[in-house]
Amino acid sequence: MKYFLALLTGLLMTLGAAAQALSPDALVKSVTNDVLDIVRKDKDIQAGNTRKAVELAEAKVLPHFDFAHMTRLAVGKAWRQASPAQQQALTDEFRTLLVRTYSKALTEYRNQTIDFKPVKMQAADTDVVVRTLVQQPGGKPVEIDYSLDKTDQGWKVYDISVAAVSLVTNYRGSFAQEISAGGIDGLIGTLRTKNGGSEAAVASKQ
C-alpha cells in the first residue's frame, strides 16, 4: 500500500511536472512514447482488450485533453443555446465517445513508428499545432496533428487531425445534423445511444 501510494504520488508529480514544464511538442512526444511503450508490451491490448486500453488512456492521455473545449468547438453555434446541464451532458457523452474511439485505435496498434516534427513557436504563443507522422509497416504514412492551447493547467489538446481531417470539425457536421433534426437533447440522446451501443458491443465480445 505504501509502495502503491509512493508510486501514485510519483506518477501524479511526473504528470503535473510534465504538464507544467514541457513545451507542447515535448509533451506530445513524451505522452505518445510512454503510451506506445506500454502498448508494445501489453499483449491484452494488442489482442483487442478495449477495457484495458481505456484504463491506459484514462491514466496517461486524457489528463492532457480539454474535453470541454473540444465539445464547445464541435457543437459550434448551438453551444450558447444549451443550458449548463445540457453542456455538461454533451461534454460527458462526447468524452466517452472519444475515449472509446481512442482506445479502439490503441488496440489496432501494430508496430507503427512516429516521427515528431519540431514546432516553430514564439515564447508568447498560446495556441500551437504539433505535427507528427505515423509510419506504418506496409502502409502509407499518416499525418496526425495535435492542436494545443495553453491553459492554467499547462498545455491541453483541443483537437486532433488525422490525415488532414480535424476530428472536431468532422463532428461539427454530424452534430449540426443531429441538432437540426432533434435539438440539443436529440444530440445528447444520439450520443448516449451510440455510447451505450458500443458499451454493449464491447461487453458481449469479452
Place this chain on the structure above:
Amino acid sequence: MAAAATVLTGGCATTANGKDPIEGFNRAMFAFNEGLDSAVIRPVAKGYEFVTPDFVRTGVSNFFGNIADALIAVNNLLQGKGVEAASDAGRFVVNSTVGILGLFDVATEWGLEKHEEDFGQTFGRWGMDTGAYVVLPLFGPRNVRDGVGLVFDMAADPVGHVSDPSTRNALTALRLVNDRAGLLPADKIIDEAALDKYSYLRDAYLQRRRNLVFDGRPPKDPDFE
C-alpha cells in the same frame, strides 16, 4: 438497401448541406459500395494481409507510390510549385534506381519528403470550384472537381498504359487490394467514432480535399473559435 437509404435521406434532406444536394443518390451509392466492400474487397484485402509479410506490403506500397511520384511531380509543376516538383522528380529517379524499381523508399530516408498531389488538387489550385459531393460506384467519395480530376489521373496513370491486359489487370487489382489492406485498421475506428458513417466519411472527405488543395494550411474557418 434502397429503402433504408430513402428513410435515412428523409430525415436529412432538409438539413442545410449545400455541398451535398444529391444526398439521396449518394446514400444509395454509398450503400452499394459498402455492400461490395464487405462482400468482396475487404475479405480479399484481409486474406492478402494474412498471407503477406509486412515487408512485402511495404514494397508493394512503395512500388505504386513511386509510380505516383512521377504524376505528383507533373501536378506540382502544373501548380507552379517548381521546388516540390523537382523534389518529386528526384524521388522518382532515386527510388527507381537505388530503390530497385521503387520497391524501397530510399528518397524519404535521404530527406526528400513525399507529397500528395493529383489533378483534382491542381484544378482546385487553379481556382475551380469543388462542385457537389458525389459518391461514385467503386471509386467512392468525390466532388465534381475531383471526379473530373480522376478522369485525368486515370488517363495519365502508367499502370493503365501497360500493354499486356493480364499484367495491367493484375497490377490494378494488386494496387486496389494493397491500398484496401492499408485501411483495414481504420474500419473499426470509424465504426466506433461515427454517429452516421455516411456523413462522417463525407465530411472527412470534403475536409481532407480542402486541406490538400491548400497543402495542409487552409485559411482558418471563421466559425472556429
